[in-house]
Amino acid sequence: MIRLRDLRLTIPAASGPVNILLGIDLDVAAGQTISVLGASGSGKTSLLMLIAGLERATGGTIEVAGQNIAALDEDARARFRLATLGIVFQAFHLIPSMTALENVAVPLELAGRRDAHDIAAEALRRVELGHRLGHRPAQLSGGEQQRVALARAFAPTPRLLLADEPTGNLDLETGQTVMDLLFALCRTHGTTLLLISHDPVLAARCDRIVTLRNGVIAS
Numbered sequence: 001m002i003r004l005r006d007l008r009l010t011i012p013a014a015s016g017p018v019n020i021l022l023g024i025d026l027d028v029a030a031g032q033t034i035s036v037l038g039a040s041g042s043g044k045t046s047l048l049m050l051i052a053g054l055e056r057a058t059g060g061t062i063e064v065a066g067q068n069i070a071a072l073d074e075d076a077r078a079r080f081r082l083a084t085l086g087i088v089f090q091a092f093h094l095i096p097s098m099t100a101l102e103n104v105a106v107p108l109e110l111a112g113r114r115d116a117h118d119i120a121a122e123a124l125r126r127v128e129l130g131h132r133l134g135h136r137p138a139q140l141s142g143g144e145q146q147r148v149a150l151a152r153a154f155a156p157t158p159r160l161l162l163a164d165e166p167t168g169n170l171d172l173e174t175g176q177t178v179m180d181l182l183f184a185l186c187r188t189h190g191t192t193l194l195l196i197s198h199d200p201v202l203a204a205r206c207d208r209i210v211t212l213r214n215g216v217i218a219s
């Protein structure tokens with residue numbers, strides 16, 4: 001599902017170029033769950049942004065679901081994301097003016113699904129938010145907002161879920177509930193998971209752990 005070869009990222013900055021990733025090689029099989037650990041600033045989020053096609057690599061190759069991301073232009077990458085990936089961030093990134101149902105329906109509508117609202121309602125019921133369809137994000141708790149974000153990510157049944165510290169803004173117990181749901185959804189749909197975390201206990205729930213250090217995979 002993911003194949004990275006000598007992946008490099010250098011970003012220009014006022015004080016000179018910043019080398020963030022210095023040659024990453026990684027293979028993740030379909031259906032596998034993998035966690036990326038590493039200290040703050042080790043390049044975890046940068047790696048996720050490259051795999052999602054939200055950032056351009058400065059070297060190496062990225063294949064996701066057999067697609068060479070670097071070969072795609074901006075529009076093609078957006079279509080590729082819609083068809084292939086779900087992403088969940090630490091901040092929930094819901095649209096404040098929209099209800100939970102509308103937030104989950106957006107990517108489905110963009111993908112041309114006529115039954116977007118029915119699928120969105122079902123996705124929200126699966127994260128136990130069937131009673132909150134008409135609530136806006138400000139009317140939901142943090143845990144509920146992240147469950148809406150999970151429903152939005154899983155509603156189009158993506159082959160790959162990218163999760164960046166999805167429990168970072170939640171208390172321990174709420175975070176546990178969200179992660180139980182996330183792993184259950186991955187299992188049900190056979191979704192490949194790449195989970196970025198600081199937390200070794202959470203990481204240990206994945207099939208595999210890799211650790212980023214100084215821009216390379218240290219273990």
Ligand SMILES: Nc1ncnc2c1ncn2[C@@H]1O[C@H](COP(=O)(O)OP(=O)(O)OP(=O)(O)O)[C@@H](O)[C@H]1O
Nearest residue numbers: 011013018020038039040041042043044045046047
């Ligand atoms: N646009 C940018 N310009 C310059 N430096 C950047 C930029 N984006 C990221 N960096 C630097 O790249 C390094 C890696 O950042 P990244 O966000 O990928 O780390 P991370 O491992 O996800 O950290 P955290 O766990 O704190 O979220 C950091 O040192 C950061 O300061």
